[in-house]
Amino acid sequence: MNAQSQTIKAVRYHGKEDVRIEDIARATIKPGQVRIAPKFCGICGTDVHEFTDGNNLIPEPGSPHPITGETHPLTLGHEFSGFVEEVGEGVAGIRVGDKVCVQPIIYDGDCRSCKRGLVNCCDRNGFIGLSGWGGGLCQSTVVPESCVKVLPDGVPLRVGALVEPLSVAWHAVKTSPYREGGSASALVVGGGPIGLAVVQTLVGRGCPNIIVSEMSAKRREFASQFGAHHVLDPASQDVVAEVRRLTGGAGADVGFDAAGSQHAIDTAFEALKARGTLVNIAVWGKRAAIDMNEIVFREKSYLGVATFSLGDFEEVIEAIASGRMDPTGMITKTITMNDIVSEGFHTLINDKDSHVKILVDIDAST
Template sequence: MSKMNAVRFYGQRDIRLDQIPVPSVKPGQVKIAPKFCGICGSDLHEYLGGANLIPQEGHPHPITGETLPLTLGHEFSGVVEEVGEGVKNVKPGDRVCVQPTIYDGSCRACKRGLVNCCDKNGFVGLSGWGGGLCEHMVVPESCVKPLPDNIPLEVGALIEPLAVGWHAVDISPYKEGDSVLVLGGGPIGLAVVQALVGKGCKTIIVSEVSGRRREFAKQFGAHHVIDPVKADVVEEVERLTNGEGADVGFDAAGVQVAVDTAFKAIKARGTLVNIAVWEKRATLQMNDIVFRERGYMGVATYALGDFEAVIKAISSGAMKPAGMITKTIKLDQVAEEGFKTLIEDKENHVKILVDVGSGI
């Protein structure tokens, strides 16, 4: 059996470049040669403190049946190499990206079409079925999204995180003419900014501690940026919204002070949308919600149709995300030039891509 290179997760701060068997294609599946793969904050959390999302020995994922070591990478693009029997929407040679959601299709949420809320949900590159940090991988046809000719493969690897931001905006109460506060200028906060730009928002305010990330926010379309260390966010938001407060807030920071600030900066009957994955339990000042009738809602990754919407927005020029790529590395540099860089110098980077197709 032929072998291939794959970056696999074994445990906390333990990832290895392994030689593993090349997977074969079954009916309904598509074999892809990944070309570019982004390193996500979820990957970094697993690397620093995992395994958390990645299933451990003795506790296999309920759908994939797999446990660590697993191949990493869920933000990726590639080229179709082979298709299984019954596959109709893609063919060998097609340029594609992958929507990595794993779902059972039969739980209460899935029956309503809410596959991102599946009771047993998982992700390619975190729960099994291979990942983008390898030379060949196989997924069901439903995961594969064709890329138009005017979207480079490098940009194709950005569609997954952009879809997170798009979904958050899409299911929020945001409507044309609303003012929006985004808390946090990391990759997901910037994805929200770009989704808002793509939907024509005219008042985007970003609160971010890092000066470099405030620059990124302005670059991607934020109209106003606030340094919460030096300025009173609530006062600044009121000033920028003619004393009204923001209509909608998006929390991409996941820290207590951001939530406390957000509720005071949002107008009565405004809504705070939580995108961040929290490491600690949050405390809510319920009276800030109750007496101003504010809403608080969670969003999870992306739903059916979000990838297609982002692809359309990029292809049309409504979203221009190429500037998110701040560094490109090779498959054998993931630990030193990827994870280490994001740990020690994260403020200067939005998205580090692994050029899987260039070899090692």
């Protein structure tokens, strides 16, 4: 796309199993906005679910998002990095040419949650790339200034596209009772992209005893590669007994459920120590049952966490820049926009255990 072009190429969601590469109008920049040329954009599990199952978070025609007013078709991509192309009137602290990533939460700023700083719990929240306001799977997009986070020189753009999923994990660990500097043990149930991001976060925050339970042999390899101290196979090992053995008989101080299955939640709760906390990160497709007597008689806690909140992106960027976290190994494949369906969605559907994060190289798509 040259500087004068008024059209751009974008990955557009039209409904279940209907994603297209289209030419669309280049968005007009308004005061308080920043125009970004995306360079790398990750494919999220949420994107895959929208593709396979149809509209869930993406608003359907007739039911526009309450803030953006948009429905599909819309541009996908909420895990992205790029360069600043243009800044709107009133924007301060962001310059043309800056290397950036985008915090994609959309929030109204007026509800009770937002007024408490809990923008991730906004009554009307959404996501850039899922609810409207453009997305990262295109050649040029416009976002609010507040969403733009500058990347320091030591954080390459490929890694910048990982800040969003890492912030989900960072928020979960930060919100949990785990605190750096102690001898706490942590159990991570589920070694998919978010579970592995939790492992990276726990390593970056100095956890001395990280235990992962995961069915897939390949994902167990990833967990070990990313720094887990102990990796368990629930198909062949008694996870509860092993966790107790690895924690001196006490059980884990904190657990993170990144699997979202009944078996996972049962195992994680039983593997906790008395007064331990299970943190739920997984998005559930159905109701779960919880053994309330585990909560009552052993004073355990169950904590839900949602995406990330204000300040999490900046903390993740600092952790990467300082060397406390090196998430480069999470990138398992890089593709072009033209291959988004065959090499992106279909790969994550048919061979998901072999991949942590597939990135789309926007420049290679032109």
